[in-house]
Amino acid sequence: MKKGIKIVTIGGGSSYTPEFVEGLIKRYDELPVRELWLVDIEEGREKLNIVGNLAKRMVEKAGVPMEVHLTLERRKALKGADFVTTQMRVGQLKARIQDERLPIKYGMIGQETNGAGGLFKGMRTIPVLLEISEEMQELCPDAWLINFTNPAGMVTEALLRYGSHPKVVGVCNLPINTRMTLAKLLGVEVERVLIEFAGLNHMVYGLDVLLDGESVLEEVLDIMSDPDRQVSMRNIAPLPWEPEFIRSLGVIPCPYHRYYYKTGDILEKQLEEFKTGTTRAEVVQQLEEELFDLYKDESLAVKPPQLEERGGAYYSDAACNLISSIYNDRGDIQTLNVRNNGAISDLPRDSAVEVNCVVTKAGPEPIAIGELPVSVSGLVQQIKSFERVAAEASVTGSYEKALLAMTINPLVTSDVKAKQLLDEMLEVHKEYLPQFGERLTQN
Amino acid sequence: MKKGIKIVTIGGGSSYTPEFVEGLIKRYDELPVRELWLVDIEEGREKLNIVGNLAKRMVEKAGVPMEVHLTLERRKALKGADFVTTQMRVGQLKARIQDERLPIKYGMIGQETNGAGGLFKGMRTIPVLLEISEEMQELCPDAWLINFTNPAGMVTEALLRYGSHPKVVGVCNLPINTRMTLAKLLGVEVERVLIEFAGLNHMVYGLDVLLDGESVLEEVLDIMSDPDRQVSMRNIAPLPWEPEFIRSLGVIPCPYHRYYYKTGDILEKQLEEFKTGTTRAEVVQQLEEELFDLYKDESLAVKPPQLEERGGAYYSDAACNLISSIYNDRGDIQTLNVRNNGAISDLPRDSAVEVNCVVTKAGPEPIAIGELPVSVSGLVQQIKSFERVAAEASVTGSYEKALLAMTINPLVTSDVKAKQLLDEMLEVHKEYLPQFGERLTQN
Amino acid sequence: MKKGIKIVTIGGGSSYTPEFVEGLIKRYDELPVRELWLVDIEEGREKLNIVGNLAKRMVEKAGVPMEVHLTLERRKALKGADFVTTQMRVGQLKARIQDERLPIKYGMIGQETNGAGGLFKGMRTIPVLLEISEEMQELCPDAWLINFTNPAGMVTEALLRYGSHPKVVGVCNLPINTRMTLAKLLGVEVERVLIEFAGLNHMVYGLDVLLDGESVLEEVLDIMSDPDRQVSMRNIAPLPWEPEFIRSLGVIPCPYHRYYYKTGDILEKQLEEFKTGTTRAEVVQQLEEELFDLYKDESLAVKPPQLEERGGAYYSDAACNLISSIYNDRGDIQTLNVRNNGAISDLPRDSAVEVNCVVTKAGPEPIAIGELPVSVSGLVQQIKSFERVAAEASVTGSYEKALLAMTINPLVTSDVKAKQLLDEMLEVHKEYLPQFGERLTQN
């Protein structure tokens, strides 16, 4: 970083990019980025150009000396990078639509990062990220790989266990989002609130909430038990929690936990939506088209406010804070997906966990929290087993491992249907699953 | 045991008793039982007399000098006992019918030892067993408590964590049954087969199968993958396993695993049966009535062959083998529910596990198997978390803990319905749930 | 802390106090201390007055509005405190002289915090600290207890396992000292150096050394292997490390490790010194007398430079940084003695460890480092076993536990001599060991 920071964003043509660019511009003083490389693939060329040109106009308007490069040549971009962020969507929204619709056809929850849908998103994504990991080890061995691509838990698991490049972090905006929301609900500035997060990506619990260093967990549980004040996220059916259940859990669940504690209710809702054809992917597709129409407008040189409806609130903050804390050796606490190292005693030491970390120049290091409360440890352990088998299936292309991952996933309700669904999804997504090779035609 | 062995059987009026008595008679040479005390409660007086008189006729016919005592006074019976077996059913079959039917009403699996039904059977049973544990510590501190009452996993967990009496073992006939069945399928004598069992009660896996000390796991998985040859148990819907799933699992599941790997299929089947009114409990009720009619026949002095259809195959062998191995310091391997002590690395050291043990005069001690395969560890860990919370709810009578146990059980599909179902079941079973006291009327 | 910070220093008459006061004055802007209470016991009244008056003159000269209170009434001082630091020496230097001399008489190393001497210092100190812990829980339940009294590892172990007050940290100046020294040897500013410390108090290793986030461990091991550049501390015989041993260890030992890796060499040296009568305690006693003579000088209103020769370099920084980071919610990394919580996988989860922590308003939380290298784990585990038994002996006053702790300490070379030495030391120190009561006269 002698001559200024070089950041590479893979999947640079994403609709989220303007938010990231805005974050970098705002932080230019503390984080002087010299080069931002937006990388995409041939199929994304048009989007890359639209977004990339908006990014250039934003930088120019802000008057910061940051070069924005657009390219389809990933290796060229990676050469000498300091930070590489990944936010691509293998198979685009078209694939996500299948991930959401096919399980429902078999009577199971269809979702982007959970259940059968999450498994397939993982299997499409992980091989690409392992390639990037290998290229980084060759072309920018000191750079940090900061992954946003979902399912971030499974992906980080795979990168830690099978990747060539050890400097890996998985990032999700859920923890920062929760902190923001809780601060608002408590009516205090966000800096005064610290949540002791622990678990896995999209399976993370707030074990304690501190206001100025003192626990206000009981107060927050009261809020969470109140249907009118419960925290929710736009992209999850906002079904209210059973108040007494939240009290009995004794910790703060995340919105994705609804898939596991309200499986039946969500499934019912999805079966209805399925008939009317409005899965989340299709809503997002519509939103994205509108966004790209806005981005094309040559007079636009700031992030359009409509982007905020897209759902990735604070995504830019999560990314920029992490990069800045590493660059500035800041030593603050962020909730990240890293190697466990014993920080959560009831999970494997070598596995990825999502947990509070202190972030310095040496990267993020997890804070030890001991054992998870018994009320939540079982579910977290079950999902970790699934993620481990899913990562192995993704890497090896083993049909057996894929079937195993599918069947042991708690949202999949039958070994027989698991096989039928697996076969159909392998067929539908085969273009993005080269690792499964021959097997696909066999079945 | 100076003057011969004294065995006390609590729930002595059970229809299973003749099998146990037959087992003791057969083994009289190695296991000279001087006194067998059959204990029951007032409501079971008639059954106790019928069964007890049959037992006396059996002993007389066999010509062994074993005294059979019938009593409703438990403390008197316990005094000076060497072994105490428990096989009572708190709330009788009437309660089981509710355990099976009420969950179905809410769209969930109704079953005796799993899901909401298992939780309630546990909450009714555990306080009674803790009383027995306390009395034993006072009246027969050197005796072994050998528990057969289901859910044996949850009950053993509670006895180990909250009981006064440390000499506790939980027993199930499933492992011995599986060994018998596999030997038959392999066409060899049962003595040549050793299965390396590990997990929890009704959640146990065969990690390896040895024939004369050499692994034949692959062959057994072939058999298990073959719908025509799959092992099943009479009291579980005999739905065949998906062959490729069994191969991918890589270990031998038990029949109860169907509730977790075929949840949807079994639920569908139960919803149908629910309409026609033939739950398993009702079938059993009919069988029991027929059995007691037979037992009344004063000319009967052997175990009637019809008992075998009842479903507890080898139950007597499991009980008698355990008692005999302790008494004779035999040092053979049996699969039992005991304190983990690190034998299964991924489960809490203080929890009950079902695992191969070596049985000597010092009681059963678990053989260390290291980590469970990742394919199964997550589910086992989840059920263990449930059992721990369920045991705590049973002991404390905490409404919150009961709701938590209910909601985190993987067969319960909604926190909201969990509360509704909990409230209804608490009401229905209130007679047998004194520990919940006041709370019941509050809701 | 509404009305400004209240700090209580127990053992306030210590010669170190002026350094602490200087640290507080320097940091007044970030750490506005309203009241500093210096507490001592009757025997220390004179020293307390001398040191306290110097402190008052220092504060006045600096012109900060900090009140300095001197008192022998501990409970009055504790009432409403925010931070309590403990630096008293139970039995004073007179007792330390015995701790150092008696073991040598039996052919073993005599030292303040290691071996038999460390055990006795612990047994004298721990009961007093447990009393303070109890009083704090009553009089200032939100305050942090920051212990400097040695042996800080054993003391923190006892406070965590047996104390009433959970907010406890043990502090030593060795880690900050090492960081300063290494920075100097590397020729860089100290802020750029981060050492990944892990182990126990006075048994801590630098697992890695980062300069601007990149490892320079190899370079540091080169320095450590170089007899001319080896880090040492004034109060330990500066015997050089065998260069190839340091390379083979692969991590940075601390000066106290010489007692374990050079036992024979140090013993030889001590046996000589013993004859000439110059133990460390006696040197210190002389230094202290000179210091107090200086302190008495009414014209002195700053910390005299001679204090630096006393050996507690950076002790004030260690204390003030910790207090300031908690007060200011700073989130920086400090090396502290806290509950392990799984941060070091091969040590008990409930035990005290010395490890890098992130310090916020919520106090210090340890960073997970996984397993210790096999080259050092065994020794660390052995000392931890000793500390656990020693803590138990200190609390219970059990002669058997004291003998066990003595004998399993690796610097004690014979069970038979252990008993003789124990008996003699129990007799010599009996005034400060009320917990051993009757037993002393029995033997």
Added chain:
Amino acid sequence: MKKGIKIVTIGGGSSYTPEFVEGLIKRYDELPVRELWLVDIEEGREKLNIVGNLAKRMVEKAGVPMEVHLTLERRKALKGADFVTTQMRVGQLKARIQDERLPIKYGMIGQETNGAGGLFKGMRTIPVLLEISEEMQELCPDAWLINFTNPAGMVTEALLRYGSHPKVVGVCNLPINTRMTLAKLLGVEVERVLIEFAGLNHMVYGLDVLLDGESVLEEVLDIMSDPDRQVSMRNIAPLPWEPEFIRSLGVIPCPYHRYYYKTGDILEKQLEEFKTGTTRAEVVQQLEEELFDLYKDESLAVKPPQLEERGGAYYSDAACNLISSIYNDRGDIQTLNVRNNGAISDLPRDSAVEVNCVVTKAGPEPIAIGELPVSVSGLVQQIKSFERVAAEASVTGSYEKALLAMTINPLVTSDVKAKQLLDEMLEVHKEYLPQFGERLTQN
């Protein structure tokens, strides 16, 4: 084992062999050995012939149809073996004399299996055993490798971590010996006594002693605390235990623990013996010469009683019982060195431990004991760290690892002297340490 059992004994020319042969003859009915191959190396040809011919005469006289083969061709012998026992002494007694004498020269304990001597015996032995492990995997993949060669703990560690052949057990006669001795002291038949052993080879503790299944630990500790009745072994200086120390330990130490709890006392004794020149190895050398003179006598056809003075009491029982229990699928409990697998929670899961195992056709499987008592865990963990580093040094021939192993051994008292001693011992033993190659001349 279709056509009868084939046993191969490597180091067949050992003076112990007649005891093993006697054991096999006595057990012929239960353990029908068809072929016994005694293998040795060129240097041992004469001894092999003497012992082998005695073995043949013993078999003939006993009238059992067991073929005894003598050979120097190890591969030929291994082909198709069922059990391979190893009892060779790499470098013979000549090397042992150096292992005992050289450390004393540097002021440290010189001993065959502990300290510097144990390290060198391990480094000479392990490469040979790894070769055997490789050959077995090729020539008799189903056979069990039963190692008696000391230091059996370090050797088993190396075979488990670095060997090709997984079916490995380490055996020592100390546990069976202790059981025999305790039975005698208690005045009961040995079959009634069960000792719960746990730890490492020559570092094993009796955690409990059961007589007919009931603990008699307190009574045994009384005996152990009584100098007149203490258990000792012929080859360890019979220094009595400090009675109160034994009580405080709360478990039964083994004779080798004297090296660690009486280091100073033993060293003193050795320094004296050193002057008079009577190390244990020299005593043994004399005994062996006398034995071989007896063995040569053609009229001798039984094990001569003088062998019993040699020190390997019950060695034959330990070996034959293990082989017989595997062969007969007996399922009895024996104390063996096997992979931990979590049986002792505070030791690494992959390391060798010495613990009670149940022995069936599938080989020995360890019984889980949970955590070691804190009184002993630290020392056991320290020795395990040493063994792991020592095994790595033995396999890699790394000078650094050898120096590390030497220095962290608790019987070695100085890093500087450790290097001097290492260099001298590497030179003296270089003929048997080919793995260290070039390095030797460098230093």
